[in-house]
Amino acid sequence: MVGIGQTAYGKGLPDTELSLACQAISMALDDAGIAPSDVDGLASYTMELNREVDVARNVGLGDITFFTQVGYGGGAGCGTVGQAAMAIATGQCEVAVAWRARKRADPSSRPWAQADARLVDSQQWSRPWGMIRPVDEIAMLTRRYMHEFGATRDHLANVAIAFRKHAARNPVAMMGHKPMTRESYMNEPWISEPLCRPDNCLETDGALAVVLTSAERARDLKTTPAFIHSFAQGLPPQHQTMTNFFCDDPLRGPAWSAARRLYANADVGPADVKVAQLYDAFSPLIPLSLEGYGFCGRGEGAAFTDDGALEWPNGRLPTNTSGGGMSEAYVHGFNLVLEGVRQIRGTSTCQVEGADVSLVTSGEGVPTSAILFTGEP
């Protein structure tokens, strides 16, 4: 990973999604010191609305010989980067760009609000009864998680407060100006009980991009490379995305599947991870991910968050050190990828000392993906 770029975050940004995408990619290429004509690989989300042809015609890219899209919304983030890296490793391209651009701040852009037809897919087993939004689906799993493992709203507050503290140090974080206390968290309005407003991610306009190339070529570039030490995707048996109430073990999510491969292909394990960016569309995904990625045992993820465990600089696992999706920006989790790279570069606003192994994960509760970045190949 040799280049990163991001636009401003905001609500109601004047630029189009295409313009935002091209600006982020352009910044990432400049950061890497690579000419647009050298780019020959592209990767993004299936939910990305900007087409490869439009990005290429605007940024002035060369012959593109590899392009891919990864599915399942926020589960795709690390998947785009990992698939681009595999394409480089197998010779399908030499310089790849992965990006996500989204104007999601306007309430009219909420995917769940786009309902205009009879339901023919799995949604017919949840939506008729008023389980409409992603937050409702995750809230149902959260209540069950609380029941089975003794988790409480105080644990969820631990997560929200930690990320808000990190955002306060990040000048571009959307919520950096708005401190959160336990009392203020408890007084926030419900969205879907047991989840309240700050258990939810933000709604953001913005775009981010990264540039990848081979480790050999990276040595000749001006930036400090972050190496993709290991990568995995994960889709467990009988999984049904966020309405995952129908399988034998709904609380054992895609993180477990991704983690098994991620660590099997790595020289390091959970104990070696110095800093983590865990996908946080909703606060309960953090204890579920802590369990899935092996930082604690089954059912211990909520208690793990006690005593400031997620907080920089003294927590045992500083997590979402830019503020994450809940307090920096929600661009489908792609901002987590860039923060994971900054930790390896040593340029985070909550920089972890000696961060030589940096974990980034994508959407838990949907088919997912994860990357271990390292400072050495």
Add this chain to the structure above:
Amino acid sequence: MSIQSGFLLPDLSEPTAAGFWAGTARGELLVQACGACGAWRMPPRPMCPVCRSTEVRWEPTSGRGTIWSFIVPHPPLLPAYSALAPYNVIVVALEERPEIRFVGNLLASATGAINEIDPATIRIGEPVRVVYQQVEDVSLPRWVRA
């Protein structure tokens, strides 16, 4: 087919699930089972994940279960649902096969509304039984305390 009531409803002509909705229209809560090996599965789907048969049959159930989890949605929601919020949504585990689960609502009576029960009184593990409510051309299974 357009939405008239503002509620989100299944397309009854979709072949995979049609047997389920035909059952609720008759006041029966059915579960799809494999026509070859007999394994039950919910939601319905075209192939048995145990033996890969595409043969299907519909099995009657007790219509009884326990609450596996529940939520209480608040706005912003779609307008038809906002008008009822806050309301409850429950997941029910079937009494005879707890691994078979259904999403529904808990009502005070068979003709009750989804926002009548005080959510503070709902408990995971509570026994419930199915009732049916007509919404447009769909008979929706909902639940009352058993």
